[in-house]
Amino acid sequence: MSLSYLLEQTLNGVTLGGLYALLALGYTLVYGILLMINFAHSELFMLGGYVGLGVLKLLSDPATVKATGLGFLEPIQAFFMSGTVGFVALLVATFGISAIVVGILGMVIERFAYRPLRHAPRLAPLISAIGVSIFLQNAVLLWIDSKQLPYTRADGSAFVTAQTAFTIGTVHVSTMQVFIVVTSLVLLALLDTFVSKTRIGRAMRATSQDGEAAGLMGVNINSVIALAFFIGPALGAVAGVFNGMYYGSVKFNMGFVPGIKSFTAAVIGGIGNLRGAMLGGFLLGIIESLASGFVSNAYRDVIAFVVLILVLIFRPGGLLGEAVAEKV
C-alpha cells in the first residue's frame, strides 16, 4: 500500500465527489425552499446523460448524419470535429444544451406536478415526485432503449478520450478526472457567489429561510421556486453528462444509485445548506473511494451509510446544518 495508491484513490474520490456534489445541490436547493425531497432529481441526472449523448452524436458522429439523413449537419460536424476550438465548442455545446434542456424540464415538472400540490399535505408532492420519477424512467425505457447505450460514436470511438493518463510523480491522473474536478469546482463556486452576492440569490436565501416573509418583501416566490428547479436539474444534467463520459455509458436506471448517494451527501452536509451539500458530496466520494481501495469494493456502500449514521447521531442537523429547527 503505497502513498501514490492512497493519492490515486483520493483523486478518484474527489472526482466521484464532484459528481455527488453537483447532484446533491439539486436536492438541497429544493428541500431548502419547499421542504420537499424531489425524488425525480435522479431521473433528471439520467436524462442529462441522454441529452448529452444526443448532442454529441448530432454534432460529432458522422454515422448520425447517415442514419438520420440530416445532411445540413455535415458542415456543423466538420467544425466541431476539427482542432482544439472545435473540441472546446463541442464540450460547451454538449454541457450547455443538456443543462438548459434538463433545467427547463425541471421547471415544467415543478409547474405541473408539484405546484398544484403546494398547499396539500406534505406527503402529496413526495408521491407526485415518485410518480414523475417512475414516468421518466419508463419513458426512456420505452422510447429510447432498455439497454445501456455506449457513450461513443457508432464506430466505438470516444467523443472525449477519458483515460488520457499522465503521471504526477508516481500518481496516475486522467484528463477526464481533472476536467470533472475543475468543472464542478468552478460551477460550485459560481453558484455560491450567485446565492450570496446577487440580489436574486439573496431572494432565494430569504425564500428558503421564510417564504411568506420573503413574499412580504416583494419577492415573487413562484419565480424563485422555478429558478431553483432550473438550477438544480441543470447542475444534475452536467453531472449526468460527466457520468456518461467517465463510465462510458448511459442507461435508463442509472440515476438510482447516484441519486441516493447524493441525497445522502446532502443530508450529511445538512440538508437545505448549499455549502453543506458540496462538502457532503466530496466527503462521501472520498470516503467511498478509500473504502473500496483499502477495505473492499463490496463494503463501499456500507461504509458510506455508516458515515451517514454517525453524522446523524453526533450532528443531527448535518455537518453544516442548523442545530435548531427554524420552522415552527
Place this chain on the structure above:
Amino acid sequence: MSNTVLSVENVHTFYGQIEALKGISLYVDSGEIVTLIGANGAGKSTTLNTISGLLSPKAGSIKLFDEVISGLPVHKVTAKGVVQVPEGRRIFPRMTVEENLNMGAFLRNKDAAGIKESMGRVFDLFPRLKERRTQKGGTLSGGEQQMLAMGRGIMAKPKLLMLDEPSMGLAPVVVETIFETIEKLNQEGTTILLVEQNAAMALSVAHRGYVLEVGSIALEGLGTELLHNEQVRKTYLGES
C-alpha cells in the same frame, strides 16, 4: 387622488370552512395611525394578511387609493406600497442585520442612493441595529428582532405600513421605544395601520381605532373615545 389610502369594504376571509372575517369594513386616511384591537383569535392578523395578499378574500374589496388590490398576490401588493411587518417578526435568521434590511428594499433595486439613505434613517431610529449590522438576525434578542422587522418595513418606503403586534413579548422599556418610533414615523408622514393587544398603548398613539370581535368590527371611533369607552375599558384594558 383621494385622501383615503386604504379602504376595506365588506371583506370575508375563510380558512377552509371557517369564516375568520365576517364582512369587515375599515379605512385609513393619509397621515393617520389607525389601530385594530381585539382579543386573541378575533381576526386581526387575518385582516392584515388579507390586505397584504397573503390571504385572498372570498368576498368584498380592498382598495389602495382608488385601485383595487384584493386578489393580487402578496409580492404585487408589496410593490404597490403596502408593507406588512408580520406578527412574530419573521426576520431572516441566517442573514445579517444589513442583509435583512436590504431584503426590505428588495423592490428598490435601481435606487442604491435611496437605499443607503433609508438605511441611515433606520440606524438613526434604532442605533442598536447599527452596532449589530453584521450579526445574524437569528442571534438578536427579541427586542432587537422587532426593531429589525420594523426597520425592514421602513426600508420598503411604504405608502401604508401595517404592524402586527409590534409590542408582543417585549419588556416595557422596549415597548416604549417601539411606540415612540411609531409616532416618529407617523410625524414624518408614514400612514400606519397598527394591530395590537396592548390596547392602552395603541389607543393612546392612534388617531382612530377599530375593535374587532370574532371576525366583525364591534366598535369604531377616535383613539381617545375608545380609550374612554366603558366596554373597551372592561374588556381590553382589564378594568372591572
